[in-house]
Amino acid sequence: MAGSAMSPVALAFGVLEATDSAAWLAAVTTAALVPMVASLLLGGGVADRHRRDTVLCLTSLGAGLTQAGVAFVLLTHQHPALLLPLSALNGVFQGLTKPALRGIVANLAAGRGIQRASSLLASVGNTTKILGPTAAGLLTASVGGGWAVAADAVSFLVAAACFARMSLPTLRSRTADDPTMLGALREGWGYFSSQPWIWAVTAAFAVNNALNMGVWQILGPVIANDTVGAEAWGVVLSARGVGALLAGVVMVKLTVRRPMGPALAAMSLAAVPLILLGAGVNTFWLAAASFVAGVVAEFFTVVWATVTNTHIPERLLSRVGAQDEFWSFVPIPIGQLSAPFLAVAFGTATVAVAGGAVAAVAMFAPLLVPSLRRIEINRSGDRPPANAAPREAT
Structure with a gap:
């Protein structure tokens, strides 16, 4: 998580330091993003067919080595074209990591421990999102962007060593009757x-992500300027990061019996900063809304992780999680690319x-699904059996 939080800042300044070109930075960033999204579904199949601790160890090792390659290119002033295949490989390893990391919680915790584990992971993740970019910026300013990327590489290698110390039960040997990888992916779909x-939740977040990332990340700095x-x-x-960190800590203890209604309703508040941004409010109110957005977004994140880990059969967790993330991520570049054109046509404030x-x-649309409103967090840790037929959660 520390490496992932450092990487955007370290890589951006490292590439700009070496090339002084925004075009090269866009090319390197895209070279990592597209393979990452494309490999998510494959990552779900891999993580459900193999031990997740082994998958995470290998993907962290691969990410560390590819980032070390990026650092070498930057530090030795090689041609920036060499960054493209290294970034693409790093994106693949990141795409394979996400489903395994999402599914391994259910291997390590049960019952209320799942929510506590998800909350602790969220707290650590939000802490690194606050401290990681700062650390990367300080390293870049003091010793250069290439060394900041090298520190990012070391963080992945440390993660690989940590995962190597885990020891999940060995999976049963596959037989001739077991589905192929393609069959396993079809089963997940x-x-x-x-x-x-x-x-329904995935579709709602596809819309939400496209609008949030398009308006907040692309138009936000323009309006703020x-x-x-x-x-x-x-x-x-920073206020959003602090709110998310606070919510992650609180969710270690807080339990809502039927959480999806409150979580989705609360998530609607995460859109308020976009409205206030377009309305041109002052810094105090915008920061306050951003803080609330961080709280509600993290509340939903922990609830969703707990619900999916509890109500999806363990053997399908990574594949279904990969489908969820894939279809949520795909609309993001659409929102980012269309936001500037919409702003030209209708004005930045109107679009925001x-x-x-x-x-x-x-965020309210999924609540039209009755089974979603009835979902409960099971304190006993029971989950659908491994051979359960697909069904709606109750």
């Missing part, structure tokens, strides 16, 4: 598509307000 309570200023924008972003309103409404 079959379960995902047959569960309205899962795909003309209103509150760059320094205040940094305060606003309208985007926030649509994103808020999208």
